[in-house]
Amino acid sequence: MQIAQVLDKIVKAYDVRGLSPQELSPEVATRLGAAFALWLRENDLGAKVVIAGDMRPSTPALIDALADGITAQGLDVLVAGLSSTDQLYFASGDLRLPGIQVTASHNPATYNGMKLCRAMAAPIGADSGLADIKALAARELAPAATRGRRSEIDTLQAYADHLHALVPLSAIRPLKIVVDAGNGMAGLTAPVVLGRTTATIVPMYFELDGSFPNHPADPLNPDNLVDLQEAVRAQQADLGLAFDGDADRCFVVDEHGDPVSPSAITALIADRELAKAPGQTVVHNVITSKTVPEVVSAAGGIPSRTKVGHSNMKARMAQTNAVFGGEHSAHYYFRDFFFADTGMLAAMHVLAALGEQDGPLSQLVARYDRYAASGEINSTVADTSAALRAVRAHAEQRGARIDDLDGITADFPDGAWFNVRPSNTEPLLRLNVEARDADRMSALRDEMLALIRR
Structure with a gap:
C-alpha cells in the first residue's frame, strides 16, 4: 500500500488511528512527525514538541520514529514517556508546547494512533491542521539544515500537583474505592494521584499491558464494567471508577455496582x-x-x-x-x-462531592438522574439520507420540534426526545432516546428503531 493510501486510511477527522505496525508503522510515524514539525514551523506555532504515549507494545517504536521525524525538521523534542492522554495535555498546557500522544485509546491491542495538539492543548482536527499535516506527510520532505535535539522529561508529579490544586481532597471523609485501570494508563496515574488522599484504593488490573489480558479497556461497553461492579459489591466499597486505555475518560459505578450516567x-x-x-x-x-x-x-x-x-x-x-x-x-x-x-x-470531583457529605x-x-435514557444504539442502514428523511417526516407528523444541529433532534410536547445522527465513517445511524419514564422511553425507542431499520 502506498504512503498516501495508508494516510487516507489512518488519518481520521480528529486523530490518527490504525493497525500497527501494518498501517501505522514507524516509517509512517516518521513521516507524520516530520509533517507535524514542518506545519508548526511554517505556521510559527513552536520550535519544540512534547511527545508521550500509552502502554501498547508498538508505542515506544512510534515515539522514537516521531522524534526522528520532528528533529529532522529542526525542531526539538521532549519525550515524556509513559503518560495518560490527559497527562500529555497537561504537559502541553504547562510547558506551552504543541504535543503528540501516541495511543489508540479504547481500541483493541492491534491498533495504535496519535492525538495531536497545539500549545496549551488546543485541539488539531481535520479542519484545524490535520488535513494539512496529512498532505505534507505524503511528500518526501527535505531535512532542515540543522537537526533538532531530543531530551527526556517526567511530568507525572507535576500533573498530580496540578489536579490536587484544582480539587483538594485532603479534607474528605475516608472512602473505599475500587479502581479498574483495564491494564491501561490509569495503572500508572491513579496510584500517584489518588494515593495522596485518605481513600483506600482497591486496584484492579493496574499492570500496564497493551494486550489487555482481562477485558478491553473500553468502559463505554457495559460488558467491560462487570468485573468492577462485582468487586464494588464484594468489597462493600463506596464507589468504583473505570478508566479507558489512555485514561482520559472515567466511568463511575455507585455503592450497589450500578453505573452512574x-x-x-x-x-x-x-x-x-x-x-x-x-x-x-x-x-x-x-x-x-x-x-x-x-x-x-x-x-x-x-x-x-x-x-x-x-x-x-x-x-x-x-x-x-x-x-x-x-x-x-x-x-x-x-x-x-x-x-x-x-x-x-472528573473522578476527583466525584470523590470530593461524595466525601464532603455522609x-x-x-x-x-x-437528583442529577431524572430521566430514562436508551443509551446509544447503532443501526446499519443502506441509505442514511433516506432513513433520516423518513425519521424527520415521522417526527413532524407526531408534533415534534426538530433541530438539525447534529443529525436530527426531535423534542416532543411531553418532554421526550430523540436524536438520530449518521456516523462519519460507516453506514450507521446512531439513536439516543430520553423520556420522563422508562415506558415512554422504551416505546419511543422501539418506534424509532423499527422505522430506521425498515
Whole structure:
C-alpha cells in the first residue's frame, strides 16, 4: 500500500488511528512527525514538541520514529514517556508546547494512533491542521539544515500537583474505592494521584499491558464494567471508577455496582464548578440528558449545546470561555485544565462531592438522574439520507420540534426526545432516546428503531 493510501486510511477527522505496525508503522510515524514539525514551523506555532504515549507494545517504536521525524525538521523534542492522554495535555498546557500522544485509546491491542495538539492543548482536527499535516506527510520532505535535539522529561508529579490544586481532597471523609485501570494508563496515574488522599484504593488490573489480558479497556461497553461492579459489591466499597486505555475518560459505578450516567456526572460537576464560578457557561452535546441544561440554569449558569465530538466540545469551550463541559461518552473538559478533557479530574470531583457529605453515592447522584435514557444504539442502514428523511417526516407528523444541529433532534410536547445522527465513517445511524419514564422511553425507542431499520 502506498504512503498516501495508508494516510487516507489512518488519518481520521480528529486523530490518527490504525493497525500497527501494518498501517501505522514507524516509517509512517516518521513521516507524520516530520509533517507535524514542518506545519508548526511554517505556521510559527513552536520550535519544540512534547511527545508521550500509552502502554501498547508498538508505542515506544512510534515515539522514537516521531522524534526522528520532528528533529529532522529542526525542531526539538521532549519525550515524556509513559503518560495518560490527559497527562500529555497537561504537559502541553504547562510547558506551552504543541504535543503528540501516541495511543489508540479504547481500541483493541492491534491498533495504535496519535492525538495531536497545539500549545496549551488546543485541539488539531481535520479542519484545524490535520488535513494539512496529512498532505505534507505524503511528500518526501527535505531535512532542515540543522537537526533538532531530543531530551527526556517526567511530568507525572507535576500533573498530580496540578489536579490536587484544582480539587483538594485532603479534607474528605475516608472512602473505599475500587479502581479498574483495564491494564491501561490509569495503572500508572491513579496510584500517584489518588494515593495522596485518605481513600483506600482497591486496584484492579493496574499492570500496564497493551494486550489487555482481562477485558478491553473500553468502559463505554457495559460488558467491560462487570468485573468492577462485582468487586464494588464484594468489597462493600463506596464507589468504583473505570478508566479507558489512555485514561482520559472515567466511568463511575455507585455503592450497589450500578453505573452512574455520564450525564449525571456532568450535571454534578457543573453544579460544583458553577458554585466556584457563578454565571459561567457549561457546554454539553446534543445527546446529553436534559438534566444537564436544567441543572446549569438552576445554578445560574449558561448552558451551551454543541455537536458530539471532542473537537466540537473544545471549540465551543474556547468560544464561550466555558468553565466546564461534559459529553455522554464520559469525556469531561475543564477550563482550568486548558479546556482539555481529563477523566482523573472528573473522578476527583466525584470523590470530593461524595466525601464532603455522609450519604451514599446513589443518593447523591439521584437528583442529577431524572430521566430514562436508551443509551446509544447503532443501526446499519443502506441509505442514511433516506432513513433520516423518513425519521424527520415521522417526527413532524407526531408534533415534534426538530433541530438539525447534529443529525436530527426531535423534542416532543411531553418532554421526550430523540436524536438520530449518521456516523462519519460507516453506514450507521446512531439513536439516543430520553423520556420522563422508562415506558415512554422504551416505546419511543422501539418506534424509532423499527422505522430506521425498515
